[in-house]
Amino acid sequence: QVQLVESGGGLVQTGGSLSLSCAASGSIASLNAMGWHRQAPGKQREWVATITIHGHTTLADSVKGRFTISRDNANNTMRLQMNILRPEDTAVYLCFGTTLTNTYWGQGTQVTVSS
Numbered sequence: 001q002v003q004l005v006e007s008g009g010g011l012v013q014t015g016g017s018l019s020l021s022c023a024a025s026g027s028i029a030s031l032n033a034m035g036w037h038r039q040a041p042g043k044q045r046e047w048v049a050t051i052t053i054h055g056h057t058t059l060a061d062s063v064k065g066r067f068t069i070s071r072d073n074a075n076n077t078m079r080l081q082m083n084i085l086r087p088e089d090t091a092v093y094l095c096f097g098t099t100l101t102n103t104y105w106g107q108g109t110q111v112t113v114s115s
Contacts, residue, residue, distance in 0.1 A: 002026045004022055005023045007109060009110045011114065012111075015084060019079060020080040021080075022077065022078040022080075023075075033051065034050070034071065034097045038111075040091040048067065066085075067081065067083070069081075090113050092110050094107075094108045
């Protein structure tokens with residue numbers, strides 16, 4: 001089992017920045033990748049970014065050049081740095097972690113970007 005807890009959401013103005021963190025605990029060694037999805041009201045859940053255990057990162061086209069995903073293996077934490085935020089980035093951001101057999105999710109953290 002893996003437990004994931006997000007933090008760092010909040011309210012920010014257009015053009016501002018926020019940093020989200022995801023703290024992992026439990027069977028961390030079984031994780032082969034971690035990342036973020038987001039869920040906006042009335043919209044489908046959208047994949048945002050992934051980072052593998054080898055540090056390879058991929059980002060959705062909608063956030064490339066603005067968001068950065070990173071991992072702090074010493075502290076079992078993953079971070080999503082979000083810059084140049086737009087109102088369309090408003091959503092609940094959910095951390096996920098994948099193993100060979102399962103995908104685990106955090107409870108989500110709200111990000112609101114005001115225009």
